[in-house]
Amino acid sequence: MPHQPPPSENPARLESFRSEVVERVRAGGNVWKLPRGELRLPRVFGFCRGVERALVMLAEALAGHAAGGGRVVLLGQIIHNPWVNDYFQRQGVRILSGTEMEDLESFLGPDDAAVVPAFGVRPDVERRLQAIGCRRIDTTCGNVRRLWQWVERAAADGYGVMIFGRTRHDETIVTRSRLGEAGGHYVIVESIAQVETFCRILAGAAGGDRDEAFRKAFAGAATNAASLAPFARLAQVSQTTMLYDDTLAVRDRLGQAFAPDAGPDRLLFEPTVCRATQSRQIAAVELCQSGLDLTVVVGGFGSSNTRHLYELAGEFSPAVFIEQADSIRSAAQIRTIDPATETPVLREGWLPRRENLRVGVLAGASCPEVVVGQVLERLAALLA
Ligand code: SF4
Incomplete structure (x- = not known):
């Protein structure tokens, strides 16, 4: 029996966000069979x-x-x-x-x-x-509040904090400002490559003066520290919506960097990617592994957790990221986002021209079912 998302805390209040189409597809085992293919949903998606x-x-x-x-x-x-x-x-x-x-x-x-x-x-x-x-x-959200409390405690205990997240994301902006206000130091890393850069500078492998290299690599909003000194003891957290596997990679890399002379207290980690994010990522991978010709990822372009679902999906099949049903202009044209420039673009030839298409539909934790239902209906019309 597929696991369903937890029930709403107050279903009556969120009635406008629900979708009969989604409920019907769920009842049919998360698959909608159509003359020219099928639409598949993961076992967990949408609102957390x-x-x-x-x-x-x-x-x-x-x-x-x-x-x-x-x-x-x-x-x-x-x-x-x-x-x-x-x-x-x-x-x-x-x-x-x-x-x-x-x-x-x-x-x-x-x-x-x-x-x-x-x-x-x-x-x-x-x-x-x-x-x-x-x-x-x-x-x-309580998960965000717990993250603030943890970093503030770490700062009070003398740790510099590494935040794995997006510098311009609202959650990370608030976390860093709370940390700064508590007198703590932070460095924000957006990718594994930036963690690698940090570790190389820490090890003196980047050449030249370490503090100068740090200031150059992490300028502007990425840090409030003028040197590496506050990070001699490091506490690492992640924005709640990051890719869980990436957070493990960050942890491994920091573990190696600190290993040679790490005392038991020099490096702390707190797993702050929330369960809702993790369960949606696990369900997305399961769906993608079922064998898809195309994955349509639905959610706001500014949504971090949806963006990560899009990255995940792209590892398995061609994927498109759309905000809502009318982003699908026709079988030939779709309004999506250019991952390189992060700007909306019109893309041609997004729908494979073949019979028995298997199309997966993923939705982030901020995407209402009503939008997923509208997207399903539009896709169904193209596969009819
Ligand atoms: S994804 Fe949902 S549960 Fe997780 S931190 Fe954000 S609001 Fe909270």
């Missing part, structure tokens, strides 16, 4: 508990606070999915952009409700909300 909780809290704020005449203002995107953010905007939620967030006082008053997204907000934003005196609805 953290996302569901955030959306339920936002929906409740809208129902309660807005009914009393106050505005509901979202401090950035609630999650990285355009369909979901558009949905709440249509319901009257004001979503502040990055620039508007720097000028909070112009957009929020004491009668408003400010909603903190699932990735949390920087401590300075929290202080400003307090000064404004508005109601605060905090949807920060």
Whole structure:
């Protein structure tokens, strides 16, 4: 019996995000057979508990606070999915952009409700909300909060922190600002190659002055340290949505780098990739291993966990990453993302021209089932 995702914490509140098509395909063993092929779903996909909780809290704020005449203002995107953010905007939620967030006082008053997204907000934003005196609805996921607590403790114990994540991702921006505020030092590595660079500099294998090499390799937002000294004792964490296998590779590489003279306490790891991310990655690999001609990955282009599913899928078959059903313009043309430039592009010839096509559909933890259902319907029309 295939394992199904956990039930919603409040199904009634998220009714608009559900899909009868997805339910039908699930009931059919996660396969939709069609005249020219079949569509396959993994056994776990879509909303995680953290996302569901955030959306339920936002929906409740809208129902309660807005009914009393106050505005509901979202401090950035609630999650990285355009369909979901558009949905709440249509319901009257004001979503502040990055620039508007720097000028909070112009957009929020004491009668408003400010909603903190699932990735949390920087401590300075929290202080400003307090000064404004508005109601605060905090949807920060418990996994993200645990990550903050762990790095703050590590910093207090004298460790420099390596964050394996995306420098510009909201979660990592908030984590590093909390760490900086707690007096800690961080270095952010986005890839295994950057971990390798860090280890080579640490070992003095990069040549020249180690601190100078460090400053050159990790400039700007990647670190708040002026030298390697804070990382003599290193604590390593990962953004909650990274590829789990990559986090193991980071751990192995650091283990080698510190091995020669590592005392028991010189290197600490905390497995911070959340279970929802892991279970979706495991299910995605299982589906990809079932033998697919094409994988369609659905979710926001800004969604880290969806992006990693796309990377995974590409290791097994041709893959396309789309945001929603209307990204599929026709059997010939699709709106996807260019992995090299990370910009949206129109791609031709994405659908293999052959009979009995096996197409897998993956969706990240921030993708609502209703969008997956619309994508399935559009693909089904092409395989009819
Ligand atoms: S992906 Fe993980 S960390 Fe992010 S909201 Fe979901 S459960 Fe929380």
